Amino acid sequence: MFTVHERFEKAPKMMREVYCETLSELALENENIVVLDADLVSSSGMKPFFKAFPERAIQCGVAEANMIGIAAGLSCMGKIPFAHSFGCFASRRVCDQIMISAAYAQQNVRIIGTDPGVTAAYNGGTHMPFEDMGVLRSIPEITLIELTDTVMLRDIVTQLTKSYGVYYLRMARKNVTAIYCEGSRFEIGKGNVLADGRDVSIIASGIMVAESLKAMEILKSEGISARIVDMFTWKPIDAQLVADCARETGAIVTAENHNVIGGLGSAVSEAVVQSCPVLVEMVGVKDKFGQVGTEDFLRKAYDLTAEAIVAAAKRAVGRKG
């Protein structure tokens, strides 16, 4: 069960602070938790963990492929490895290692890809993953989650110390908008309906959840009732909820900080066409590479804004049959 804030502000703590705190608390109780990093410990905010649990914190140097393989081997010995890097290097660079050593070998591995999409900001195009979820989505049995805020982060990371399989967590490192109230609980594989609506469903993820909530207010003032869904699990997608949205609102807008090809737009469309085909408008990166800039500049450059969602929702509603 979850509850949503009435007003949306940036959370006081950074995602990486909460990640480190959470894993450190869990590691006190669970000696099988092991952390691996590829020369980004400072960036991932895990220095306190490395200090507190030096034997269970493995610095792999700038060698991500080796890191994922080591994580798979640790899993064979009953460990619960959490391996981090920037999203680009935690996905596309190590796709085959995740596929074979982790997933195909049926191991128990968590991969954390930080700095999703435009949040990579000044690191620019080489470091800006618009493709991480898309690259990994075709790996069988993998679970793909984009963490919305710190409250979700804490709950999901805790759950992942008690589950088995290969999980990729896409998460921003710094301050994101707080959507959920403390104490909220989340079910992996189930989308959250944050607000109900009749005319269109906006299915969003990550930083686009807050934009969707803003869009909802604008649409309301224009007489359009939008349902807002936080689809934080991209795989397995909550196909039942997507079908319900299609059937009950007749139009869908997806909103993601990722390439719509292979991303949430694709995942939702695949579910829609197999259940209740309706029009799907996609807000997201339209098959472009990343670039440098502030996050604000980049959000505008790639149309990842509440305004873009409003326009898409109006198009969707206008084209309903």
Added chain:
Amino acid sequence: MDLEKELLDIKVAAENIRLVTLETLGNIGFGHVGGAMSIVEALAVLYYSELECDPKRPDWAQRDRLVMSKGHAGPALYATLSLKGFFPKEMLLELNQGGGRLPSHCDMNKTIGVDMTTGSLGQGISSAIGLAMGARLNSIENYTYLVLGDGECNEGQVWEGVIFAAHQKLGSLITFVDWNKQQLDGFTKDIMDMGNLEEKFKAFGWHTVTVDGHDPGKIKAAIQEAKAIKDKPSAIILDTIKGYGCDFAQGVEANHHMNFTKEQMDEAIDKQVRKLEEARKAAQER
């Protein structure tokens, strides 16, 4: 048991593994003959002498692990595991059969006794490191054995792992490089010349030795030497011949994956039966 007798017994085991590997491949008429033949003696020394395992308890936590990173040598490992009693010999008929438990490349979830899934070259070293570090974290005093192909050493990930294992002073990791001088497309000197592998591993901070990879005594001595070194991972470069002991494969450039006739294989098997008998005789006479 005195060493000379033990080595004669290992020799018998090796000839038997080679025979059963040939029979297993013979059932389907094709397969990775070359790289299976070249690793037979190392497998015999491991499973009949140096590697601690228990076929009755394949999940025994304290056991030594083997990662066959050159996963295409699966048939030789399957023959070994079957002879050791991990699974019945009849199961060898499942090699490469749809729905079977013996895929062309090693799969820990399909075959009892296989410790890690391999086949995408270059990945085995990293998982072997993880197995060794996991054992260290679990206070298990065991060894993790890794078999790399020489062609496989073209992969960059191999060298990521080599650097890492030295940095971690991973003394429980004992690596074999099956230096059979051939890779899929031909001779390594023509396809991708790796230069001096022993010097390379040494330069990366490993304990390194090169031995005759078809001499069980030399392999056993190299493993014992490696076990005594606690602060460095060890690389044992096995000087081998791809296709060794199988006349239609040995000395042939394209012997990585071969189709062969029943007559060719029958001849190879007949010869191998005689070699096994000779080895048995020598062991019994001792």
